[in-house]
Amino acid sequence: MINGAHTIVYANDAEAARSFFRDVLGLAHVDAGGGWLIFKSPPGELAVHPTDPHSTGRTELFLMCDDLTATVADLKAKGVEFTTDITEQRWGLVTSLAVPGAGTVGLYQPKHDTAYDL
Template identity: 35%
Template sequence: MDVLSSRVLLHPADNEVTTAFYRDTLGLAVYREFPGGTVFFAGGGFVEVVGSGGERGGNAALWLQVRDLAATVAELREKGVEPENGPRREPWGLDEASVSDPDGVRIVLVEVPEGHPLRVDVRSG
């Protein structure tokens, strides 16, 4: 399998409410819009809010790496979003906090601290 691109597809209970959350509350930039859906930039990938997942919405989780976790959490709190847990240093060494979108999709916000193995260039020579 040769993967050229990828995105996470979310099928929310209310497309307009979830689109507004990702656009206005999280502040993700719109990549493109089409009838019934919106695709957002999310770092090196995309998040697409499309269609409807019924009353409860679909089940998924997002992992979003941020530059400054404390500043991100403070910004979300100003917009009325309280973290469900964190921010804190997890046993695996990442600084994390999590929030949920209007359908209960868990969004893990991650800052990779200095010295963490994810910051090491593993390419040879």
């Protein structure tokens, strides 16, 4: 039986990305050896969205929160760079933030029912 999911963020500066998740977002972690940090993810859920029939698909990471405006303000105070403004979508409020050395991840406040606490 499946008992978890392991998300991988590829980074051209792994130390900067690890520091961001550890020091800025404050995610709990274990050291799997030699400074190889494995972070505890927040509760999660998985959605499958349709794509162009000629596409091979893609995977995205979105972090979720209960109050996007307050979370953005808190993270900006910690020096986090946001790469998009907050927009309102049919499914929630959304923005994107920069992960040093590793691109961007989405951050959103869902309007829909969530599955992470089932």
